[in-house]
Amino acid sequence: MTREDDIRWMRRAIELSHKCPPSQTAFSVGAVIVDADGNEISNGYSRENDPHVHAEESALIKLPADDPRLVGATIYSTLEPCTERKSRPFPCTELILHSRISRVVIAWEEPAVFVKDCTGVETLRSAGITVSELPALRSEAQVVNRHLPGM
Numbered sequence: 287m288t289r290e291d292d293i294r295w296m297r298r299a300i301e302l303s304h305k306c307p308p309s310q311t312a313f314s315v316g317a318v319i320v321d322a323d324g325n326e327i328s329n330g331y332s333r334e335n336d337p338h339v340h341a342e343e344s345a346l347i348k349l350p351a352d353d354p355r356l357v358g359a360t361i362y363s364t365l366e367p368c369t370e371r372k373s374r375p376f377p378c379t380e381l382i383l384h385s386r387i388s389r390v391v392i393a394w395e396e397p398a399v400f401v402k403d404c405t406g407v408e409t410l411r412s413a414g415i416t417v418s419e420l421p422a423l424r425s426e427a428q429v430v431n432r433h434l435p436g437m
Contacts, residue, residue, distance in 0.1 A: 287324065287360060292391050295320055295362045296423050300393070302331040302341070303364045303430045309333065312400065314430040315365045317341035319349070319387070322358035338373035341365075346381050360389040364427040366396040367406040379406045382415070389416045393427035397436065 287295075295318050302316030312332060319328040330344025339347075342363055349356065367378035367390065382390060396404035410417050431437050 287320070287389075291320075291324065292362070292418065292420060293423065295326075295360070296364070296391060296393055296420050297426070298326070298329070299341075299362045299364050300423065300426050300430075302329055303427065305334070306332045306341075306430065307337075308433065309337075310434070313365055313396070313434070315341035315363060317345045317361060317363045319345050319356070320360050320362065321355040327353075327355050327359065340368060340371075340374075340378050342367050342378040343374070343381055346385055351385070356386045357388070359385075359387045360391060361385075361387050362391045364393045366392050366394070366404055367410070368396065368401065369404050369406050369409055370401050377406075379409050382410065383413050387415070389418070391418045391420060393420050394424040395419070 299316040299318045303314050306314035314332050316331045321327050328345045328348045331341045334344045369377050369379045371377045390410055407417050
């Protein structure tokens, strides 16, 4: 994927984040999964189909766990994937690790608003997954979360 592709797909994820029902206790996040050929194969957003679903989780559950397109795929998430959950047994970082996705692109790292020390980027990298951040789109991705404390 080129930088232009990354920007285009992240903007798609940002669009999805604006569909999130508002919450005072969780970030609004959008996610898009793109296969190795550059095709969107799934997408999701926070609270899309239940009040506790995260964007990455929502995108991943729309695909079979053994979908061969996940091998070599990239997930674009407007926020660093979580490493801690109270509402589910597995955080998004773990779901990504089990999915066989090989690349993660984020717009910004999770601030210490709800979780003191999110280590999604470090966890993914230490497992051999390529993680890239697009700081130029950080502000665009944060807009939908401006209502939260500390934002």
